[in-house]
Amino acid sequence: MSSSQQIIIFEGPDGCGKTNISTALSEKIRVPYFKNKDEWKFFVDNPSYFVNALTYGDPYFLSYLEQTGASVIVDRWYPSEWVYSQVFDRPSNMDALEYVDRRAAALGAKIIIPIREDYSKVVDQFESIITPDVLLSVHEAYLRFSEWTECDTFFLNVDDEDINRELNEVQGFLGG
Numbered sequence: 001m002s003s004s005q006q007i008i009i010f011e012g013p014d015g016c017g018k019t020n021i022s023t024a025l026s027e028k029i030r031v032p033y034f035k036n037k038d039e040w041k042f043f044v045d046n047p048s049y050f051v052n053a054l055t056y057g058d059p060y061f062l063s064y065l066e067q068t069g070a071s072v073i074v075d076r077w078y079p080s081e082w083v084y085s086q087v088f089d090r091p092s093n094m095d096a097l098e099y100v101d102r103r104a105a106a107l108g109a110k111i112i113i114p115i116r117e118d119y120s121k122v123v124d125q126f127e128s129i130i131t132p133d134v135l136l137s138v139h140e141a142y143l144r145f146s147e148w149t150e151c152d153t154f155f156l157n158v159d160d161e162d163i164n165r166e167l168n169e170v171q172g173f174l175g176g
Contacts, residue, residue, distance in 0.1 A: 006031050006071040007109040011079040013138040015122035016114035017158050021166050022075045028167060035075035047090050054081045055096045062103045083141040105150035112170055113142050114158045
């Protein structure tokens, strides 16, 4: 990792403002924002997409980051596969998850996980699948993930939806 490279990963339950916070941070610190726009296309119909992306695409993306020293803010990445495969009891590739996490940590990746105290009022686009109870299970899985990962992780409470406070706390975690 170059001394100026920043790899910032936004993760967490749906309805917690990952996209709003990460795009605002991108504008503020001038680090490019990236989101896989196809993620929801495959969520219900082809969840094997995510394990394949983890196994083949994520090492490729990490090689790019290692070789270029590029900075990026990623809106959902491999931690989602770790969490959602557990919550929905679907097969994953733990060897690939460990490999990708180790390489991301070696690059100094930092993971920010916006969370809520209460998910009862969150309505997701997949509301028949992603219910408030499922969101609570996702929240709990992210707590377990934070103990598993080698990356520095920060939980950001977003109940007040105060973007200025959220950005200040995130920048404090990032070191500036």
